Amino acid sequence: xxxxxxxxxxxxxxxxxxxxxxxxxxxxxxxxxxxxxxxxxxxxxxxxxxxxxxxxxxxxxxxxxxxxxxxxxxxxxxxxxxxxxxxxxxxxxxxxxxxxxxxxxxxxxxxxxx
Numbered sequence: 001x002x003x004x005x006x007x008x009x010x011x012x013x014x015x016x017x018x019x020x021x022x023x024x025x026x027x028x029x030x031x032x033x034x035x036x037x038x039x040x041x042x043x044x045x046x047x048x049x050x051x052x053x054x055x056x057x058x059x060x061x062x063x064x065x066x067x068x069x070x071x072x073x074x075x076x077x078x079x080x081x082x083x084x085x086x087x088x089x090x091x092x093x094x095x096x097x098x099x100x101x102x103x104x105x106x107x108x109x110x111x112x113x114x
Contacts, residue, residue: 004032009040016041063109 016026016037023041027034083093
């Protein structure tokens with residue numbers, strides 16, 4: 001059919017996404033042009049991606065390292081520098097000696113903050 005409305009294409013694309021058929025198979029079954037269907041799917045995906053919420057501003061979480069965690073003379077390995085990469089690509093560098101427990105607490109402070 002020529003001149004399908006945008007709403008009709010939206011329904012067809014939604015049905016295509018749910019059924020799992022290839023675009024070619026689905027288009028043949030529905031009697032539509034596969035290239036046109038592919039374009040509408042691309043268009044709807046692009047529009048959906050553009051309306052997603054923008055990245056929220058960075059949130060800083062205070063990290064308190066107790067001096068009792070620092071084990072300079074202990075037998076456990078000590079990390080002298082920690083580098084954290086945030087999902088935004090920003091790196092945070094901590095110049096502080098941490099033993100394993102301190103490193104775990106630091107990692108725990110960033111857990112779930114994507």
